[in-house]
Amino acid sequence: MAQHESNTKLIWQVFGFLSLVTIIEVILGIIKPHGLHYTNFLGTSLLNWIFIILTIVKAAGIMWYFMHMNHERKNFVNSIIIPLVILIPYLVTLLLIEGSYIHDTLAPFINWKY
Amino acid sequence: MKATTADQNTNVWEGGATRPMGASYGKMMMWFFILSDALTFAGFLAAYGFTRYKFIDIWPIADEVFTHFPFFHGTYPMYYVALMTFILIFSSVTMVLAVDAGHQMKKNKVITYMFLTIIGGLVFVGSQAWEWKNFIKGEFGAVQLNDGKIIQFVNHDGKQIALEDFATPDNAVIEHTRENGLWFEKGETTYEYTTAGIIEAFKHNPEVGIRLEKINPETKQKIVILNKEEALRFLEHSSRVVRGANLEVNEYGSSQFADFFFFITGFHGFHVCSGILLNIIIFINVLLGTYERRGHYEMVEKVGLYWHFVDLVWVFVFTFFYLV
Numbered sequence: 001m002a003q004h005e006s007n008t009k010l011i012w013q014v015f016g017f018l019s020l021v022t023i024i025e026v027i028l029g030i031i032k033p034h035g036l037h038y039t040n041f042l043g044t045s046l047l048n049w050i051f052i053i054l055t056i057v058k059a060a061g062i063m064w065y066f067m068h069m070n071h072e073r074k075n076f077v078n079s080i081i082i083p084l085v086i087l088i089p090y091l092v093t094l095l096l097i098e099g100s101y102i103h104d105t106l107a108p109f110i111n112w113k114y
Numbered sequence: 115m116k117a118t119t120a121d122q123n124t125n126v127w128e129g130g131a132t133r134p135m136g137a138s139y140g141k142m143m144m145w146f147f148i149l150s151d152a153l154t155f156a157g158f159l160a161a162y163g164f165t166r167y168k169f170i171d172i173w174p175i176a177d178e179v180f181t182h183f184p185f186f187h188g189t190y191p192m193y194y195v196a197l198m199t200f201i202l203i204f205s206s207v208t209m210v211l212a213v214d215a216g217h218q219m220k221k222n223k224v225i226t227y228m229f230l231t232i233i234g235g236l237v238f239v240g241s242q243a244w245e246w247k248n249f250i251k252g253e254f255g256a257v258q259l260n261d262g263k264i265i266q267f268v269n270h271d272g273k274q275i276a277l278e279d280f281a282t283p284d285n286a287v288i289e290h291t292r293e294n295g296l297w298f299e300k301g302e303t304t305y306e307y308t309t310a311g312i313i314e315a316f317k318h319n320p321e322v323g324i325r326l327e328k329i330n331p332e333t334k335q336k337i338v339i340l341n342k343e344e345a346l347r348f349l350e351h352s353s354r355v356v357r358g359a360n361l362e363v364n365e366y367g368s369s370q371f372a373d374f375f376f377f378i379t380g381f382h383g384f385h386v387c388s389g390i391l392l393n394i395i396i397f398i399n400v401l402l403g404t405y406e407r408r409g410h411y412e413m414v415e416k417v418g419l420y421w422h423f424v425d426l427v428w429v430f431v432f433t434f435f436y437l438v
Contacts, residue, residue, distance in 0.1 A: 007214055015207045019200065026196040029177075029437045037334065043167075048438045055433040059426055066210045066422045068415075073136035080149050088156040095160045099167030107171060111261075112328055114347040 014065040021058050025051060043096065144416045148423045151385075155427050158381065159434055162374045172327040174367040175336070176436050178274070182248045195436045198241045199428065205234025206425040209393075213418045216411025221400065224414060228397045231421065235390040242383050249375065252358030256365040257309060259351040264367050266325040267316075272338045277307050277355070280322045281315035284308055309352035316349060317342070324348060327367045375435065382427055389424045392417045 028036075028047060036047035063069050069077050135142060166173050181189040208230040215223035255277035257265045269275050283306035316322055323340035326348075330337050339345045356365045364372040396417045405411045 006218060008211065011207060011210050011214065015203065018203050022196060022199050022203070025433070025437060026192050029192050044438070051433050051437045055429055058429050062206065062422055062426050062429070066206055066425075067419055068213075076135035076137050076142070076145075079135065080145055083149060084152060084156075087153060088160075091156065092160045092163060095164040096167050099164040100170065102168045103170050106168075112326070114344075114351065 010065065014061055018058055018061055021054050021061075025054055043100065138412060140416050141412065141419070144419050148419060151423065152427075155378075155381075155430070158374075158378050159430060162378065162434060165370050165374065169368050169370070171329050171331070172368055173329070174327075174371045175329075179249070179366045179371075180245065180436065181253070182245075184244065192436065194241070194245065195432055198238060198245075199432050201234055201238050201241065202425050202428050205231045205238065206422050208234060209418045209421045213411070213415045216405070216414045219406070219411070221403070221406055224400050224405075224411060225397070228393060228400060228414070232390055232393050232397060235386055235393065235421075239383060239386050239390070242379065242386075246376075246379075249359050249372070252356075252365045254365060255305075255307070255355065255357040257312060257349065257352045258354050258356050258363060259348065260353045261351070262369075263348075264327050264356065264363075264365065265348055265352070266336075266365070268323045268325045268338055268340075270321050270323065270340060272323070272325070272340075274325065275322070277312065277357075280319045281307055281312045284311035305355045305357055307355045309349075309355060312355065313346070313349050313352065317346070378431060379435070382424070382431055385424050385427065389417075389421050392420060 028050065032047060036050065037045055039046045041049060069080075133139075137145070177191040180195060181191050183190040183194050208227045212224050212227035212231060215227060253276065254266060254274050256267070259265060267275050267277070267280065269279075285304065285306055285308045287304060287306060316324075320342075323338055324345040326337045326339065328337045329335065339348070356363050358365060359372040359375075361369075361373055361376060363369050366372070396413055399405060399413065400411075405413060
């Protein structure tokens with residue numbers, strides 16, 4: 001194995017970035033800005049979309065820099081990423097659509113008047 | 115071709131010299147294991163999403179469930195899990211620093227960073243246990259109706275209050291001694307409060323109202339009923355007192371919320387525990403100088419991959435259980 005350069009500086013930069021994203025998430029989660037929280041876009045609020053996007057950014061940061069995907073060959077990276085990118089959104093989309101369908105069908109039958 | 119066969123015979127454990135995608139056999143298999151495990155977690159979280167959408171109008175609000183912080187009284191939503199996230203990200207950083215030191219064959223640095231990683235993992239598992247403890251113990255208590263709905267109690271501002279804030283314990287728990295004690299008896303969980311006692315206290319306390327599981331879509335808050343008569347019509351159907359959370363019922367609302375919480379965070383916690391165990395094994399090998407003799411620290415890198423994956427999963431669990 002070849003002698004590698006030390007990447008310590010990059011590692012701390014990535015840590016700073018991940019911490020920053022987490023702090024933004026927590027601040028947004030605590031204040032819940034009115035203009036984002038009380039909206040609806042593709043089944044959930046814009047605030048939730050921001051959380052999901054920031055989470056994916058964090059996950060990509062961890063995979064790319066901490067798990068050294070940036071050092072792997074492209075076909076190997078693709079063999080990991082492509083199944084995830086295809087299968088997970090596929091499953092999630094179907095299940096969430098079905099879940100809201102079941103809700104729309106069953107919720108009217110729940111009695112809230114006593 | 116000749117080289118391939120020869121290498122496969124002499125160096126089977128390493129997968130031979132053929133490196134199909136430029137990665138060693140062990141590293142590639144660790145990645146494919148991570149891929150399958152990621153799909154497993156995705157399946158669990160998708161099932162959580164399915165159930166949440168199914169009960170979208172009655173799902174507990176995470177900010178009202180996880181509100182504890184060690185050594186502080188009061189409600190502090192988010193801070194504790196944010197801290198746990200930092201602990202896990204930080205242990206990921208020390209792990210990647212250990213891998214980095216391994217690349218440069220600096221044994222002592224690898225030892226220090228791997229040790230810190232193990233400590234970080236243990237602190238995280240401990241934090242998770244504390245979170246579970248608070249969730250299981252519960253804070254306010256509630257009443258379950260005959261049809262399974264959970265009714266919580268609020269003061270006139272609509273802020274949730276505990277049973278002991280307005281009701282008096284009327285179901286004394288008998289403390290068994292050596293004289294009258296039983297070693298074990300199967301039966302219903304008993305609470306200090308009875309539904310009859312709570313309804314009575316509710317009638318005589320003008321300040322207390324109830325809160326339904328149902329979320330008002332306009333305000334995204336649970337519906338509060340302060341009108342006594344209306345509230346009593348709900349409470350007439352009380353079946354039992356609920357405190358804390360278990361797999362069957364929980365005071366925060368839908369029982370499936372607790373089921374998913376225990377299952378997914380539990381499965382993640384199990385991954386963290388096995389990660390710690392793997393880290394300890396590799397740590398001992400580093401101490402013994404195994405990788406120094408082998409000439410490379412790739413094992414640290416492989417176990418590091420698993421450790422980062424555990425962090426990766428937590429990032430998603432954090433988002434879907436606490437933020438969204």
